Amino acid sequence: MKVNSILFLLFVWVPSALAQPAGQLGALNTDAAVQQMVRSLDDYYKNFVVDSRLRFADKRVQQLYKREKVKAWEKADIDGNGLIDMLITGTHYDEKSKVICVLNMGDSLVLEDFGRQFYRYCPVARIVYQGVQPLIAYADYGRPFLITEPLEKDGRQEFLLSYRFGGLIEYNPAPTSARVDSLLYTSHFAYHEVEEISIRIGPQDSVIYKSCEYPVLDEAKKKCEDLATKLTSRAQQQVGELLNYLQPDKLNRTYRIGHNHVPYIVLHVVYADGRQVQVDDKGGIGSFGLTRLYTLLHSLRKTQSWIPTKK
Template identity: 25%
Template sequence: MPSSSGTTAAPATGLPPQLRIETVQTNREVEALVRSLKPFDSQFAVDDSLTWARRACGNRPYGATQPAWVKQDFNQDGKLDLLVFGRWHRPVTLGLINAGQAPPQITFLTRTSTARCSETRLVMLGRQPVLLHREQQPDTTGERSQNSWLPPDTLVYRFGAFVNYNPAPRDYRITRLHYETTGCFGTCPAYQLALDVTSRKADFTGLRFTRREGQAQATLPPKTINDITQLLNYANFPALRDSYDVPWTDDQTATLTITYANGSVKRIRDYGLQGTPELSRVYKMLEEIRVSEGW
């Protein structure tokens, strides 16, 4: 089951008018819309009156006074998007970004599959919709405790994902990026990818479970490089922790190393690839390079 920090590609076919964000009006219609999208099925249900959220969170979710779904233009493109509280094997919070005639893009806001409780509240910062989101993890005894809350997120939709709001991003003048993934208990692709920002050269080394093993090179479009470096700047990469870990075993590890024009280097090791919503989005953008190049 995908984590919240990733996005899920929907089928390439269009949606019937009654299953579009603009037209759904009831819990059952929202349910039908979500069930029509991959990877969902008939097991998905809208959390009527936030019953599951209250039960999981001990009657204290951020959204206790808001409905089970909310329409809002999260990416400021003039089309209504959808925030949905539901249950799909566990309580989940979803963001559906309107793609017009095509199926919406799905984002799992609930970041980890082990979350005991997920709380999300919609607020407005001027004209900018903001989601206040936090999650509670089970401690070593499997019980809730005040110490098990993950750091809260203040999310806006930018760079194709919900990321933490930064009112004043800086240009850190990134010159080089090196990304390395390990294997996992499965077929996770293990590879290295180095990007030179000035030349836009990408150097790839496939290690295991990649389309191409060994070395390959490519020159990337300017937009690809700009999108990645702008997101890293927006994420305030130098201020992030040096290491992140999910509370389970047999997952993949990513190591991202950034070199700056002043010679400084920042490296982050992320076991589970869910350190922050911004990091998860960067990893997905780098993985999209590998896939698009046939590596």
């Protein structure tokens, strides 16, 4: 059964990869070379433009980049594997600014596309350092209604990102080690089809996975799964460490984006000490860490061995 819709993939991190020896990104020293590398990653980026002059149709963006000293491309070992990665700002199809990060995994190049840009405006990204550790300072804005409107400061969202758990998430220099008693994730998405998912992780890492999908206008065609398993030790570790790194109790309780046809996600976490945290996330892009957690939870359907629950 299909689990995610095409639109949902726009804001759940799904990398593009060049499945061949990655070569050395550190050797790329011209706009043309960087541009060609990006275009080679995926046909979707065949029109991506890299220009160190950072010229855009929207002069507000151009002026902001100049003021904040944004560069068309920067190099650093972002994922900490000893190989040079690149943070790139360019244009794509509509002449609007777009930020991507290309990570050198040794045997492949992986492209992080900052999927939240689909719903936001004027992404701003720079390499900054915490001691010797390179991080990404990322910000974006709410979409202005008119080209003549200023980019509102109160519509700006800022993140300091590190590469952890297979993606970019908010940097946390002091993650906790709290024990999670249970977790419930639910997602409801409707466009041409309705997709509903519920993932419950309980004591002893037992998991119940439920999903249904059906045409919006024909619920009689509903197809559902109701499965159970026990997480592998690796999956237990991944979920537990990621939760402690993103610390749900420090997140906002509600996130909203002003768009239709987006998932309505609820995350409920109960800790062993009795604390309970619930996050309501309309849009699925409340934070980079949350998006990474959603991706990990969805991946359990493929990475774990499941059996039908008893009726």
